[in-house]
Amino acid sequence: GNSVTQMEGPVTLSEEAFLTINCTYTATGYPSLFWYVQYPGEGLQLLLKATKADDKGSNKGFEATYRKETTSFHLEKGSVQVSDSAVYFCALSSGNEKLTFGTGTRLTIIP
């Protein structure tokens, strides 16, 4: 079946540091890949997505590249801000519409 493994947290970084949150997946067929973010007190919202191999999703300075050869979709940002503090979820959808999520990574940025 489908599964998503993401970097365990929590992750604490200083403002302006470089961020990487690792995500790997197992899926049948050719999945679409997503990063969702949950800010404190808010609901899940889409951060970025990629729907085929080698696509790069980007939003708000975050990027992730769909790597079929390594079955990965790592999230990166060059310079994090305090406002990026949130829980980040990697997810996939493969042929059957429903999303399969990782366990989430809590990110805290300190000034």
Next chain:
Amino acid sequence: GAGVSQSPRYKVAKRGQDVALRCDPISGHVSLFWYQQALGQGPEFLTYFQNEAQLDKSGLPSDRFFAERPEGSVSTLKIQRTQQEDSAVYLCASSFQGAQKETQYFGPGTRLLVL
């Protein structure tokens, strides 16, 4: 425009009580999903509707869980004879057509606590 709304936002139930959780999807969205999120975990799929048809209910954990969407818009997730292990946040999401590539839009969730 309005997003996905869910009610109630919080529900406390005594073990054995029945509860009903409501989801109002984005207007015009054909597909509606329910997920269960335990504390510190990612959401897990429960069930999926396309219009009024329930196409996948493979994630419902027991026959105490029942979902409906009779007119293809509002959906209700019902849990009968609640147990402590049912305590979780229940998330509803909708998408325009439910295709693999589409974004699912999530509501704020209903936090259920069973005592």
